[in-house]
Amino acid sequence: MSGLSETERAGCAEILKLMSNSDLLSLSDTVTNKLIVVENITEATASILSFSRNAEELLRRKKVHRDLIFKYLAKEGVAMPVNSEKHQLVKRTLELWSSGKAAVDERCRGATSDATYLKFEVGFDPQVLGQQFCQWFFQLLNSQNPSLGQQPQDWGPQHFWPDVKLCLLSRTDSEQIDEFLGAELVSRRLLALTREEHLLLSPNLEPRGLRALASPHGLVLVAVAGTIHRNAACLGVFEQIFGLIRSPLENNSWKIKFVNLKIRGQDALGDTEVTAPALTYNSSELQLLCS
Template sequence: MPITDQEKLGIVDFLVKEEQNVPVLLQVARSVTKNICDVTTTQEALDYIYIQIGDTLTLLNKRAITREMLFRYLHQRKIQVNADFTKGALISKIIEYWNSSQNEHTTTQNTDTYENETTLPYVAERTVLNPVERAVVTQPADWHDKESHYPIHLLARKFTEWFFSNLNIQELKIDDFWSDAKLQLRIAATDEINDYHCDSASEVIANLLQTKEQFGFYFNPNLTHAGVQGRMNVHGLVLVLACGTLHTEPNCVGVFECTFGLLRDPFAENNWKVKTMQCILRSQTAALMPSLSESETLKEALCLPTPEGEIT
């Protein structure tokens, strides 16, 4: 089938506005021209793709467009996929999204404001969302739930998305943690349980990255209100409660539950930094995305206060 106008908007959204995907766009365009043409701009690349490929399914099936790229795109737009997803399933989900009436509004809005949209480190000011961020972050199906609007929950969802996106691409930095940050990590496999404790930012990062590399995990948090929430403990520490699924090529292999303790750093532009982190990785099947209400380990934290106003 020819590429529809809606799909063209979607392709721009996926391969142009996602700046890290631009090199892939140029690579695909050069490959379809057999490297005869020197493709240097995104518009040239799009023109070659629209004419020479002419079919969205064929384009997204190109080897250069990886499953991780497709998954990240859906994940950033708060579109839930089945736990055991394949590249074909992700492609079908994206094409369906591009041709939906909801996407027509969202894509047009993003097109109008794209020049102002940037990807920034996680800073305190981002708890007040600009129109582009609001269009993306507030898409969960439970958006009508008044409580999900609370600033502490918005902060929790933004932080969770930022943290696991950076963990998945191994870009967490020592400055994202307090120097004395602590980690309690439990890896519960079918035949054994291993516990790890870290007492400094460098140890925390090294342990997280080593675990990810050893098992090849891809962390897929449930970014709806059912899967990520904020709380305040008695010491004024902002707690972020999050859960999701663990993936390795090509299967869902487990679930995770995490609690983050966040504090602002007045000497780092008042950014939120990780002070404490407790995380459990469990080996189990997951037909559906897990939710916080199902967790035994997070029950106590879920009973803590939920501030309705701005977080200071």
Template sequence: MPISDSQKKGLRELLLNEKNLAVLLHLAKGATKNMCKTEDPEEALRLITTHIPDIYILLSKRAITKELLFTYLSKRGADAATDFSKADLIAKVIECWKDEHQPSNELSEGQTSSLLHKQSEEDYPIHTIARKFGEWFFDRFNADTLSLVDLWADAALHLTIIASDGINECKCSTAAEVLSALTSAKQQFDFYFNPNLTHAGIQGRMDYYGQFVVICCGTLHSRDSCVGIFECAFGLLQDPFADNNWKPKKVKCFLKSEVQPPELHYLCLSETLQKALELPIRTDDLNGLL
């Protein structure tokens, strides 16, 4: 997500203070690959917003800790539960900035009404359904409760695993084989899939055959450590015999181990989903299912 003017104001509040000045200067140095070692806070802020043009990537930097974000939210009286992840805090901070830094220009009654009813892209039904599906799928998958009835009988899978010992690929074309291949990979490597359920990590598209495509990414974890990333594309069709629920017909999954994996993974940085990101986005209610 590009850094908006309101988010730049929020970053100023977050970082341009005595307590977090060292974090700001560290970020500026890292953003310029140590080419610029400014001690001027205003210049440092300009550098990081110029060289790190995505607000999610910026707030995910290791220098911006969960404690820093939690303290910032607490001082503003925002509701930040103690059972949280860094991704949750980032989303909450961005939401606060959206609410606090709206343009203050006077608007006519008609303009105000239009602004209030204007729908942001991340709230399009196609993206809302994608997030609900992603949360549902990975909750079941991680809990080992995903079953054959959750897939189309002729579901197909293309699974690619890149590890230190090489590349493994698997293709199969029945629900039983798909479920077996996914489960085997998960158990073999003791993976836990942590999807990025923000708009920057999961979205919906429509392919040229009218199939609903969910594209998502996240990090792979083994026990208490992050060990890699994953990228998935699900081709979904509605099942009229299952309350018109969306079920995977095609699954493409890319798993990659990394020595220093990111704290969060983003669609804009994906290796395998760039073509899918170019597919059309529907703005209607997908046959009124929501």
């Protein structure tokens, strides 16, 4: 019998997907003391999950490198300092699994059976909606990054209103503002961040990094701060504001009406804390966008 809970088993399986085939086969031999002969990656994964005594033991194995755990946490929306040691990442992963907040299920991923549209089965609490939306959105976007080695999820213009607008402000050596209009263009530009530029966006879902407001007219505003990574390097921070509106013609699923994305590179940050960035927008500024 496996010593892993259902949540731990699902989380460990996600981490194992990030491993190279050779490391995975080697880990299977280690965990089973070479008593189980496996013929493929699927069998190796099953053996590791079945014969590991507990999640902590598996995470501490040498073949489970710290970068794999870091990538997994980022995919789950957990912001960690880029210089975190492996034991810190292991501890945070175990805390995540014990809290029951990992591996957002299909109810949060989509309303339909093919998870095409965004709809949450939650009471209308803007903050809860904002947190679940960010978990869903950044998992979906980060899954397009080929360096993570995972199956890309269902990204596309169907998650946006046809007249959606993206405002992209980038501050690195200089400041650049670009605007994109329409579901197809906005979808492609955001996709390029992860698929072509190989960026990983790690949102800070703690209260200082996430805020959500609702207007009387049906618009929900979600603002989130986070860090931007490429492989193990932290490139800077971002702040992103989403405007969400229900689509009555698509089973009242939530779709994205506008996106404001502000990116600041390391050179533009100075002494700013980047490990768990906080929102710089105040409540009044957000209320103006919500009106």
